Amino acid sequence: MxxxxxxxxxxxxxxxxxxxxxxxxxxxxxxxxxxxxxxxxxxxxxxxxxxxxxxxxxxxxxxxxxxxxxxxxxxxxxxxxxxxxxxxxxxxxxxxxxxxxxxxxxxxxxxxxxxxxxxxxxxxxxxxxxxxxxxxxxxxxxxxxxxxxxxxxxxxxxxxxxxxxxxxxxxxxxxxxxxxxxxxxxxxGAQNGKALTIISDKHMEIVKEVHEQLERGTTLLQATGGYTGNDRQVVYCVVGREEVVRVQRIVHDVDPTAFVTISNVHEIAGEGFTFGDDPRRRRGFLRSR
Incomplete structure (x- = not known):
C-alpha cells in the first residue's frame, strides 16, 4: 500500500x-x-x-x-x-x-x-x-x-x-x-536556481560584493590546489536564475582571472528562498571547516 x-x-x-x-x-x-x-x-x-x-x-x-x-x-x-x-x-x-x-x-x-x-x-x-x-x-x-x-x-x-x-x-x-x-x-519544483563555485585570490572581495549587491549568502570552502598544494578558499553561492549574470559581472569586475563553474540546483529550501524575503536573513555567510 x-x-x-x-x-x-x-x-x-x-x-x-x-x-x-x-x-x-x-x-x-x-x-x-x-x-x-x-x-x-x-x-x-x-x-x-x-x-x-x-x-x-x-x-x-x-x-x-x-x-x-x-x-x-x-x-x-x-x-x-x-x-x-x-x-x-x-x-x-x-x-x-x-x-x-x-x-x-x-x-x-x-x-x-x-x-x-x-x-x-x-x-x-x-x-x-x-x-x-x-x-x-x-x-x-x-x-x-x-x-x-x-x-x-x-x-x-x-x-x-x-x-x-x-x-x-x-x-x-x-x-x-x-x-x-x-x-x-x-x-x-518552481524553486530552482544556479550554484556558483568561484576560485579566486580575491575571494573576500567577491563575497563582500555579493552580500551587498545581491543580499545573498555565501559559503567559504577550504580547499587545496591539486597542482600547487597551496591552501585556498573557494566561494560557493546559490542564487536565482535571474541573478547569475549579476554574480558573473561582480566576479569579472573584482577578478577577471577567477575560475567559475555554474551548475543547476533544484528544490532550493532555506533562508532567502523559502523562509521569506527579509534581507536581514540572507546577509550572513558560513565558513566551512
Missing part, C-alpha cells in the same frame, strides 16, 4: 490531466504521442480501436512481468496510473479542442500532458508501457532507462512518419519535448 494517501490522489489526478491533454489537443488535432500511448493512438487512427482499451491490454503482460521482478509496491503504483489513463482517456473523449494551427496544439498538448505525467512521477508512479520495459532492461542488461525510453519514442515516431506523415511527426516531437520540460518543472 502507498504510505501517503495523497499519493493515490496525485496519481489519479495526474492520469485525469494527462488524458485531457491527450484527447483535447493531441487526438483532436490528429497528432501522435510516444511510447505505448502513441501506439494506442496510431491504432485509433488506423483501425478505430479505443485508446483506453488498447493501452490497458498492451500493459497487462508487462504488469505481470514487473510484479515478478520489482514487487508489489512498484506494480501497484504503475497499475493505478495505467488504469487511470485507460479509464480517463475514454471518459474525456468528448473534450475536443481542434485548431488549424497544429504547432499551437502541440504546445498546449505538451504543457497539459506534462503536468499530468509530472504529478504521477512525483509519487514514484508511472503509466507503465515503455517505462516498465526500460526498468526491466536496466535490471537485466544494465541499460540506461533514458536511452531505452528515447529509443522506443523514436521507433513510434518513425512509424508515425510512415503511417501519417512527416508534418504530424514533427509537431508530435514538439509536444514530446515540451512535455518533458514541463515534467521536469513539476517534479523539481
Amino acid at each position: 502507498l504510505k501517503n494517501p495523497m499519493q493515490w490522489i496525485m496519481i489519479v489526478l495526474g492520469s485525469l490531466i494527462y488524458s485531457i491533454g491527450l484527447n483535447a489537443f493531441l487526438i483532436a488535432n490528429h497528432l501522435a504521442e510516444g511510447g505505448f500511448v502513441g501506439i494506442s493512438v496510431l491504432l485509433l487512427y488506423e483501425f478505430h480501436l479505443p485508446v483506453g482499451a488498447t493501452f490497458f491490454i498492451l500493459n497487462i503482460p508487462l504488469l505481470v512481468l514487473a510484479w515478478r521482478i520489482f514487487g508489489r509496491e512498484f506494480v501497484l503504483k504503475t497499475a493505478v496510473g495505467v488504469v487511470g489513463v485507460s479509464v480517463f482517456s475514454e471518459l474525456t473523449k468528448f473534450i475536443q479542442v481542434p485548431t488549424h494551427d497544429q504547432l499551437l496544439a502541440a504546445l498546449y498538448a505538451g504543457v497539459v500532458t506534462g503536468i499530468g505525467l509530472g504529478l504521477i512521477f512525483r509519487t514514484g508512479g508511472t503509466t507503465g508501457g515503455a517505462d516498465i520495459i526500460a526498468r526491466i532492461l536496466r535490471h537485466y542488461r544494465g541499460m540506461a532507462m533514458g536511452k531505452t525510453l528515447f529509443t522506443i519514442d523514436v521507433v513510434v515516431i518513425c512509424v508515425v512518419i510512415i503511417v501519417i506523415g512527416k508534418q504530424v511527426a514533427m509537431y508530435s516531437l514538439v509536444a514530446l519535448f515540451v512535455s518533458s520540460r514541463v515534467i521536469d518543472f513539476v517534479i523539481e
